[in-house]
Amino acid sequence: MCCHQISEEDLQNRERMPLYMDLIQGMQFFDPHVHMTSRTTDDYQAMADAGVVALIEPAFWLGQPRTGIDTFRDYYSSLIGWERFRSSQFGIKHYCTIGLNSREANNEALAEQVMEILPLFIYKEGVVGVGEIGFDDQTAAEEKYYRLQLELAKEAGLPVQIHTPHRDKKRGTTRSMDIALEHGLDPAMVIVDHNNEETVKEVLDRGFWAAFTIYPFTKMGNERMVELVRQYGPERIMVNSAADWGISDPLAVPKTAALMVQRGIAKEDIHKVVYQNALDAFAQSGQIDVADFTTVKAIDQSQRFEGNTVLRGGQAPRVDKDSVFIR
Numbered sequence: 001m002c003c004h005q006i007s008e009e010d011l012q013n014r015e016r017m018p019l020y021m022d023l024i025q026g027m028q029f030f031d032p033h034v035h036m037t038s039r040t041t042d043d044y045q046a047m048a049d050a051g052v053v054a055l056i057e058p059a060f061w062l063g064q065p066r067t068g069i070d071t072f073r074d075y076y077s078s079l080i081g082w083e084r085f086r087s088s089q090f091g092i093k094h095y096c097t098i099g100l101n102s103r104e105a106n107n108e109a110l111a112e113q114v115m116e117i118l119p120l121f122i123y124k125e126g127v128v129g130v131g132e133i134g135f136d137d138q139t140a141a142e143e144k145y146y147r148l149q150l151e152l153a154k155e156a157g158l159p160v161q162i163h164t165p166h167r168d169k170k171r172g173t174t175r176s177m178d179i180a181l182e183h184g185l186d187p188a189m190v191i192v193d194h195n196n197e198e199t200v201k202e203v204l205d206r207g208f209w210a211a212f213t214i215y216p217f218t219k220m221g222n223e224r225m226v227e228l229v230r231q232y233g234p235e236r237i238m239v240n241s242a243a244d245w246g247i248s249d250p251l252a253v254p255k256t257a258a259l260m261v262q263r264g265i266a267k268e269d270i271h272k273v274v275y276q277n278a279l280d281a282f283a284q285s286g287q288i289d290v291a292d293f294t295t296v297k298a299i300d301q302s303q304r305f306e307g308n309t310v311l312r313g314g315q316a317p318r319v320d321k322d323s324v325f326i327r
């Protein structure tokens, strides 16, 4: 028998495969936390095909500690430069938040230098917040730079994107909010990220935005997310992928929307948690114009950014000015 023969079991498996793209036809998504620097062009393509029209890339830890200020400078520059350009080549509007991540706040000598250059970046076009900042190990140094950056955000009138710790999450989340209030921040300007069932109620009760990261295999799977929206409703809740260099799924937002459709969550509620709430929260920066979500679709991959393109030798550019989805 030929090895390409499809078995009965294969056929059944194929029928059970979630046709998530069918469930979300025509829907639009805004992923407010995804580290595209760590992802490939395949990811951009797949996100665009699934209906992701805009995203926010928070500044974060790259997996290996930086040893000098220049690598921070270049990284921030790439978030507002090259990565934004790369995203545009797939028809997705790219925004970012700029900040010193909690992990690297523990290198105080370097953190001091980072604080000095942050004001050069947070006022740039397309920077929709200060982030992701907050606690990792909940050290004194982390607290110090978290507080300094809250002041920076307040002064700039920018939203804050808070990374809550994965260890001792409940206490770290409460403490993050306490400190934000202590500095006089309006909870409506603060997006508390990486929530779970233990933290969500307090975050919503205190008037903050509650963001949820859908992680494959661990923590918040999208089954649990559907239950949370069923329990708490769609107000001030948003879903993100936080996809990065680790095991993660850049399609987490559209896939979660599909599961919500399948589980009978109302379309208007889904729209809020996968698009509108993130837009409303970060548009407070004054840096988001939804008209750009459409104009960025006028893709011309022959464009260049400082002489560089997303194309490799011999590839034909995709010039697809009129279509909403890249085919």
Ligand SMILES: [Zn+2]
Pocket (backbone or CB within 6 Å): 033, 035, 058, 060, 132, 242
């Ligand atoms: Zn992140």
